[in-house]
Amino acid sequence: MPYRNSSRFYNEGETQQKGFVLDVFCMFLGSFVYRFRKAFRDSWVAKSEPIERSKQLAITWIGHSTFLIQVGGFNILTDPVFGNVSWFFPRIFPPGIPFNKLPSIDVVLLSHNHRDHMECASLLALKRSREPHVVVPLGNKSWFCNCNFKQVTELNWWEQKEIVFSDDSNMNLRLTFLPAKHWSQRGIFDKNRSLWGSWMIECNGYTIYFAGDSTYSKHFTLIAQEFPRADVVLLPIGPCEPRSWLKHSHMDSQEAGQAFLDLKAKHFIPMHWGTFNFGAEPFDLPIKRLKMWWDNNTDRLSTKIIHLPKVGQRICF
Numbered sequence: 001m002p003y004r005n006s007s008r009f010y011n012e013g014e015t016q017q018k019g020f021v022l023d024v025f026c027m028f029l030g031s032f033v034y035r036f037r038k039a040f041r042d043s044w045v046a047k048s049e050p051i052e053r054s055k056q057l058a059i060t061w062i063g064h065s066t067f068l069i070q071v072g073g074f075n076i077l078t079d080p081v082f083g084n085v086s087w088f089f090p091r092i093f094p095p096g097i098p099f100n101k102l103p104s105i106d107v108v109l110l111s112h113n114h115r116d117h118m119e120c121a122s123l124l125a126l127k128r129s130r131e132p133h134v135v136v137p138l139g140n141k142s143w144f145c146n147c148n149f150k151q152v153t154e155l156n157w158w159e160q161k162e163i164v165f166s167d168d169s170n171m172n173l174r175l176t177f178l179p180a181k182h183w184s185q186r187g188i189f190d191k192n193r194s195l196w197g198s199w200m201i202e203c204n205g206y207t208i209y210f211a212g213d214s215t216y217s218k219h220f221t222l223i224a225q226e227f228p229r230a231d232v233v234l235l236p237i238g239p240c241e242p243r244s245w246l247k248h249s250h251m252d253s254q255e256a257g258q259a260f261l262d263l264k265a266k267h268f269i270p271m272h273w274g275t276f277n278f279g280a281e282p283f284d285l286p287i288k289r290l291k292m293w294w295d296n297n298t299d300r301l302s303t304k305i306i307h308l309p310k311v312g313q314r315i316c317f
Helices: 021-033 120-129 141-146 219-226 253-262 285-296
Strands: 003-005 008-010 058-063 066-071 074-078 107-109 133-137 152-155 160-164 172-178 198-203 206-210 230-236 265-271 314-316
Touching: 058 265, 066 198, 066 206, 074 198, 107 172, 133 141, 133 172, 141 152, 152 160, 219 253, 230 253, 253 265, 253 285, 265 285
Parallel strands: 074 107, 107 133, 133 152, 206 230, 230 265
Antiparallel strands: 003 008, 058 066, 058 314, 066 074, 160 172, 172 198, 198 206
């Protein structure tokens, strides 16, 4: 369970809050240095025409940590962000599925309350048009209730929520909120007053792990002990530079690769790269480093499969 003291949450081994001034400075640096970089962005766009529903597993990368996960007839949206985080952080790519072309959304999963994961405009638009069941970390439910969301579930680490599909199939969706090593904050004085974490999604015989934001830590091994079979894992690989600053809040590609091995999963899909300039690196450096790590570890990856979806590309399993 997470450690909590005086209404704030802490990662294991931490007794005080880390400052975030350097993290913010790094984000601004990356935004302005690489804002106008063109590179080969067009080659990373491959929009698939959205499908309404799917019994088999289909995953579409919309950008950053936003995925449309379709399985067992359910449509699940993770950390929905369809706009810019702010004027300072414009999107490099537009959303892989435009908001007005989204299918019906049954469930929204939130990993934590940072603005590039819990984006108010996108969430409110979902409430107006689709009324999904929102499942959030401990400490975040009040925001959704204040905004008149009708279905909100709040979970602590290792707690589960089951949702039954309303059609004749009676398909069950099991959601388990799991640890991550990160932090939360939306304002000046609310650091770590809500929890952060990751999700295991189980439905129709598939197991999908959505990591949210995290540094590399032993929690991946602990999760694998409880969930020895993970079909697909969605892991963040950026921002990555400068490493001395970002290692306290984000994994790089090599650490994400090790997390993939720790989780004993079959399929690896990277995320949290290429959508916003949050680090002082070219937008495609995390994916280049991931390819290099994979090529250098083929002896340990002979039974594994990596997918490098383009923005808007749907992968079917």
